[in-house]
Amino acid sequence: MIRPVVLYPAPVLNVKCRNITTVTDEHRTLAADMLETMRDENGVGLAAPQVGVDLQLAVIDVSHNPKCVSYFKVNGQDADMVAHMPIVFINPVVEGGKVKVTDEEGCLSFPRLRANIRRSAEVKVTYETLDGGKVTIETDGLLARAFQHEIDHLNGILFIQRMSAAAKLGLKRKLRDLMAEWAEDAEADDEDEA
Numbered sequence: 187m188i189r190p191v192v193l194y195p196a197p198v199l200n201v202k203c204r205n206i207t208t209v210t211d212e213h214r215t216l217a218a219d220m221l222e223t224m225r226d227e228n229g230v231g232l233a234a235p236q237v238g239v240d241l242q243l244a245v246i247d248v249s250h251n252p253k254c255v256s257y258f259k260v261n262g263q264d265a266d267m268v269a270h271m272p273i274v275f276i277n278p279v280v281e282g283g284k285v286k287v288t289d290e291e292g293c294l295s296f297p298r299l300r301a302n303i304r305r306s307a308e309v310k311v312t313y314e315t316l317d318g319g320k321v322t323i324e325t326d327g328l329l330a331r332a333f334q335h336e337i338d339h340l341n342g343i344l345f346i347q348r349m350s351a352a353a354k355l356g357l358k359r360k361l362r363d364l365m366a367e368w369a370e371d372a373e374a375d376d377e378d379e380a
């Protein structure tokens with residue numbers, strides 16, 4: 187089922203999400219819904235808070251772009267990136283490499299906004315899977331960027347917090363528009379309930 191994507195500045199986007207201790211059917215349904223929602227929105231990643239759930243669960247799929255990484259290792263072994271997509275990851279821990287790269291990013295919670303963000307070029311991510319396994323992925327490129335973006339979401343950090351001050355200033359007006367739209371929508375929701 188497609189779920190509505192939560193837009194900035196909804197408060198759920200700013201909280202550190204809770205760990206999942208035992209995977210239940212509810213989490214499996216959430217993951218399936220998030221994959222469906224991400225595809226519907228043409229996104230490459232989606233984190234649980236973006237559908238209003240403050241849990242350490244996110245999804246990524248970069249299979250449309252098989253050349254977006256120069257290497258992909260699963261538990262230390264070279265592996266086929268496309269065959270491993272989509273990735274549903276729980277309680278992730280990320281280690282970023284020292285080398286940083288700047289590239290343009292968008293976020294489904296910020297419609298029409300794109301910005302250059304500096305992030306580690308390479309990552310090592312360890313996470314739990316829906317069937318209780320533990321996986322470590324090492325990679326670079328768009329996938330490394332997507333992992334960092336989604337794991338930031340799970341810690342309540344938004345990509346605008348990673349922008350340079352100058353870039354943020356340039357987007358001030360767009361951010362203000364998003365805040366105004368959000369306030370209007372919230373008001374409309376209240377009326378629906380009343």
Ligand SMILES: [Zn+2]
Pocket residue numbers: 292293294295335339
């Ligand atoms: Zn995002």
